[in-house]
Amino acid sequence: RTQQSKRQQQEVVKRPGGARGFKADPTEASELSYIDCGVGRLLDLPLHDRLSVLNCHCNRIEALAGLDRAPNLRHLDLSSNRISRISDLDCLASLRTLNLAGNRLAKVEGLAGLKSLVRINLSYNAIRDVAGFAEMRGPAYRLTCIELHGNQIRAVSQLTKSLRQCRNLRHLTLSLASADNPACRQRDYRRQLLAGLPQLDSLDQLDRQGDRAAVEVLADVPGLEEFLEFLGSSSAATDAGGGGNEDESKSRRLPTPKIDAAYKRFRSRRPAGELDDDGVDDNHGADADERRSGEGDEAGKADGEKAYRERLEQLERRLEQLAEGGAAPRAEQEEDNKQLEAKSARGQQKSTKHRQPQGDSATKKDDKGGSSGSGAATASATAGAVNLAVTGQPAAAQKRGESLTYGELLRELDLERERRWKSEAACRRLAEHAQLLQAQSREDAAVRAAAVDAAEKLKSTAADEREMRESAEARAAKAEADGAAAESARVEAERRVEEMRAGLERLRRAASGEERRRAQSAAEAEKRAARAEVEAATQRDQAERLGESLRQAEHLLAERERDFQHQLAGCYRLGSPELESLVAKEADRERRCAAQAIRRLEERLAEAGERYRALEDEFRLALRLQAQSEEQLKRQAAEATEEAAGLRELYQAARGREAEREKLLAELSQLAKEQKIKLETAAKTRQEEIKAQKARDQKQEEQLEDARRRLTDMESLRKENKRLTAQLAAQDSLIEGLRAEKRLWADELAQQGSALAQDRGRLESRVELLQSEVASLKRQLEQETDALRIKTKVAEDLLDTVRKLKDSLAEKDAAVKRVQEEGIERTRQLEEQLQLETESRRDAEDQVKALTERKDELKQQVEELTDRCQRAERNAAQLTSRWRDKSDQISRMEAQVEQLRSEFERREAELRAERDKSAAAATAATEQLRTADDAFRAQLDAQQTGHRRQVEQLERQLAKARSDADSRVAEVEEEMRQLLKDTEAQKQRLEAKVRQLTSAFNQVAQDLAESALR
Known part of the structure; x- marks a missing residue:
């Protein structure tokens, strides 16, 4: 259809005579047109049940609600609106044409109730799913033509499956000019569609042989219903x-x-x-x-x-x-x-x-x-x-009756034949003119669409290029900001490395202080061990002195016993009751004293052994804790070494990536400048080409308009020639063929019965006028013949001129096509260049993104290292607290050793006091025994022998306890020496690792300083 101009609300109505006009009352109109009137809803329109045509092109309609008020609607045009879904169309049972082009449709649906639909236009949407056509299956649906160009249909199989059941489908359009679908770019898509849809006569306005096919159906054009009989x-x-x-x-x-x-x-x-x-x-x-x-x-x-x-x-x-x-x-x-x-x-x-x-x-x-x-x-x-x-x-009566009847029939038939010929000629002219207008409108629409598409493509290309340039500048700015952020992060990392180095220095000083404290504690332990050895030697000397004094006491006791025996000679006799009772008492008392002394000694030995075992367990626990702490320090030192190595590698990699990023940014800046220059040059060239093309198009349009005027004059002359020839032939054969054509006229009169009844009077008057006009027509024939010869000559000249114009137009069309092809080729080259530049920019963006991700990873790694340093500091603090605890334990152990020594001295003093008491008691006993009898000597010897055995046993036990104490002291000394050696070795290893870490951090700081200087 031809593009209609913008206008306000117009209601087109049909008058009884068949002509169309405008009427103020929209409730009685059969056709309504609201083109570009700002209509937002169909519910706001005055729809009624007598409405057959509704045109709402280029409005703001978003939904199809409200069409149930026009159930007899035959033609509906809602193109260039904002409709996103097909719905509420089941009430339009008489709808023949539906135009929803240029909307926002994404899916075909809601067409099951449109059984009278012949043509549907869904072009220039965003349709991906055409499953809704599967609902229109069977011969009950009259869908003949579908237009789907300018959509997003991708699957040929889905399209074939959805349209296979549309029995009456004859014309399908998926690609028109530059508007197509992604499925059209597939290989052999035309062959697949024609094979899968055998009912198709044409695809993309090409028949099965590849020739151009006419898709227009006059029955679907609004307003031609009353002329369909003549056109047919x-x-x-x-x-x-x-x-x-x-x-x-x-x-x-x-x-x-x-x-x-x-x-x-x-x-x-x-x-x-x-x-x-x-x-x-x-x-x-x-x-x-x-x-x-x-x-x-x-x-x-x-x-x-x-x-x-x-x-x-x-x-x-x-x-x-x-x-x-x-x-x-x-x-x-x-x-x-x-x-x-x-x-x-x-x-x-x-x-x-x-x-x-x-x-x-x-x-x-x-x-x-x-x-x-x-x-x-x-x-x-x-x-x-x-x-x-x-x-x-009679012959005369018959002739009169026949003449009357034939005269009436002749007049009626002549008038009817002339009216029929005029109506047929008018219908043919109307059909030809409509076809010509349609062809011109299609050509103009195609040219305008191509120009609009080219302009839109150029605009979209320029806009895309502008957006790409802006995005590239934004990405460059972002990359610069990221570089600045990375630089600040690097400075922050250097600061944190310095802080870590200071922390390590503090850790080294703390470790050296801890080592000094350990050395001091070890020296103090050695001193305490030396004092213990001296004390043990002193105790051994005292034991020897005690033994010597004991031997002297025994010798003295023996002498005193001899003296006592001498004295007993003058004392009681052996066997006397007094002596026996006294000896028994003394012996019992001595036995009790000896048993008590032995029990006290055994209890003291058991208590000393338990205390020694507890002290030994505490020493072992302290050594185990020391070994665990040393192992933990070793592991932390190894982890710190590995982290330092990883940090060095990461820093080297970061330096390399930083250099690559700076190089890439420089290349991107250069590329952006070159692209800007190319775009400016391309824009200037494109503007010049557009201006030249516009000038050529204007010139060609002027020439085409001139050619059209000449063709119109030529056509009018040709029609006038044909009309005059036909009038002459009709006038010549009018009277001569009346009798012979009686039956044929009767048939024609029967066909046009109603018209004959209305025009009977005019036919009678026309027959009388024809007889008088025959002579004048014969006279005019010669004049018109001469004029016809002149017009024929003029027509031949015009035909030559038109032929030449057509040749020149063909040449100009070829030139225009070449220019269009060159423009298309240039556009394609520009698009390829833009695609290449887009790919390069996409690669650059990927690189920048990778650098950004790497920067984030480095930040995360720096944070992890910071966390590790903090954990190392916490571990060092924990180690320091543990060393303090161990120092406290060692001090407690020293206090316990001091306490044991004081306890030992106290016990030694008690033993000495007891020894003195025993000596005094022995002296008293000696004095008492001196007065005993000689008979008592035998018993006394036996008692002395038992007492001597007990004393020897006590001496052996004491010697064994001393030797055990000496061996335990020696073991403790050996363990302390080994502990001191291990501590010294651990100290040396820790110092070596600290020196390695210090050198590594010095190297890292040196590299960071060099990179900062760069």
Whole structure:
């Protein structure tokens, strides 16, 4: 369709005469047009049940709600709106055309109720899913044409599956000009679609042979409903060949059973001897009548119009009146019949030539042949009809009746034939003009669409390039900001490394202090061990002195016993009760004292052993804790070494990436500058090309307009020539062919019964005027013939001029096509360059993104290292606290050793006191024993022997306890020496690791300083 101009609300209505006009009341209009009126909802429009056409192109409609108020709608145009979903169309059962192009549709749906839909236009949307067409399956749906170009359909298989059940689908458009679908770029998509949809006649406006196919259907154009009958008859006449006029005359015959019966009565009343040369014509007419009567019977059952019946009854009454009249003698009419046959044949040929539709030369030749044949058959049938006369009537009366009837019929038929010819010519001109307008509109729309598409593509390309340039600048700025952030992060990392180095220095100082404290504690332990050794030697000397004093005491005791024995000589006798009781008492007391002394010594030894074992366990626990702490320090030192190595590698990698990023940023900046220069050059070149193309298009449009004006003049001259020729032929054959064409005119009169009843009066007056106009027309014929010759010459000159213009237009079209192809090629090259630059920029963006991710990783690693340093500091603090605890434990152990030493001295003093007490008691006993009897000596010797054994046992136990104490002291000393050696070795290893860490951090700091200087 042609593009309509912007206008305000217009309501188009149909008047009774068939013309269209505007009416102020929209509730009575059959057509409504709201083009670019800012309509937002269909509910705001005055829709009603008499509305058949609704055009709401270029508005702001978002939904289809509200169409249920116009159930008889046949044509609906909602293109260039904001509709996103197809719905609420089930109420439009009579809808034939639906235009939803240029909306926001993504899916085809909601078409199940549109069984009368013939054409649907869904182009220039965002459709991906066409499964909604599967609902229109079966022969009940009349969908013939689908337009889907300019969408996003990707799968050919889905499209084939959805449209396979559309039985009446004939035309499918997926690609038109530069608007297509992604599926159209697939290989052999046309072959797949044509194979999967066998009902298709054309795909993308190309038939199955690849030729251009016409898709326009005049029945779907709003406003042509009243002209479809004439358009169909003209097209049928154009497509028919040879004997098409006979078939057309048969198909146009109306049911006339009474006329056929009257005609049979005429034939039955005709004498048999009258059948001579025209008998073949009578048989032919009879066969035709039989065929016509059969067809009339079949069609008469379906035709019930009152006007036709009344008209046919009038014609039957006239034929009965003619039948009741007498038949003229055959001798009078033979000559007239011969003349009529010859004249009617010539007139039929001319009139048939006049009624033939305008077509190509081959069609005209065929139509002429068919017309001549049908004219001959009609002439013979008419001659046979004329020969049917009733005998017994006067010739004059018959001639008068025939003249009256024939005059009326001639006037009616002439007027009706002229009206029919004018209507057919008008319909043909209208159809040709409509086709021409459609072709021009399609060409103009294609040119405008191509220009708009090219402009849109150029605009989109420029906008994309501008966006890409802005995005590149933004990314460059972002990269610079990221570089600054990375630099600040690097400075922060250096600061943290310095802090870590200071922390390590503090840790080293703390470790050296801890080592000094350990050395001091070890020296103090050695001193305490030396003091313990001295004390043990002192105790050994004291034990030796005690043994010596014990031996002296025994010697003294022996001497005193001897003295006592001497003294006993003058004391009580052995065996005396007094002596025995005294000895028994003393012995019991001594036994008790010795047992108590032995128990006390055993308890003291057991307590000393338990304390020694507890002290030994505490020493072992302290050594185990020391070993664990040393192992933990070793592991931490190893982890710190590995972290330092990893940090060094990461720093080297970061330096390399920083250099690559700076190089990449420089390349990107250079590339952006070059791209900017190229874009400016391309924009200037494109503007110059557009200006040149506009100038060429304007010049060509002017030349085309001039050519169109000349073609219009040429066409008007040609039509005037044809009209004059047809009028002359019609006037020449008007009177001569009246009698021969009686039957044919009668058939035509039956076809146009209602029109004949209305125009009867005008036909009578027209017949009278025609007789007076014949002479004037003959005089005008010569003048018009001369003018026609002159116009023909002018037309030939115009044809040559038009031919030359067409050649020049073809050359200019070829030049325009070449320029368009060059522009397309340049556009494609620019698009390729843009694509390459886009890919390079995308790679640069990927690199920048990778650098950013690497920077984030480095930040994360620095944070992890910071966390590790903090954990190392916490571990060092924990170690320091542990060393303090161990120092406290060692001090507690020293206090316990001091306490044990004081306890030992106290016990030694107690033993000495007890020894003194024992010596005093022994002295007292010696003094008492000196007074004992000699008899008591034997018992005393035995007691002394037992006491001596006990003392020896005590000495052995004491010596064993001393040796055990010495061995335990030696073991403790050995363990302490080994502990001191291990501590010294650990200290040396820790110092070596600290030196390595210090050198590594010095190297890292040196590298950072060098990179900062760079």
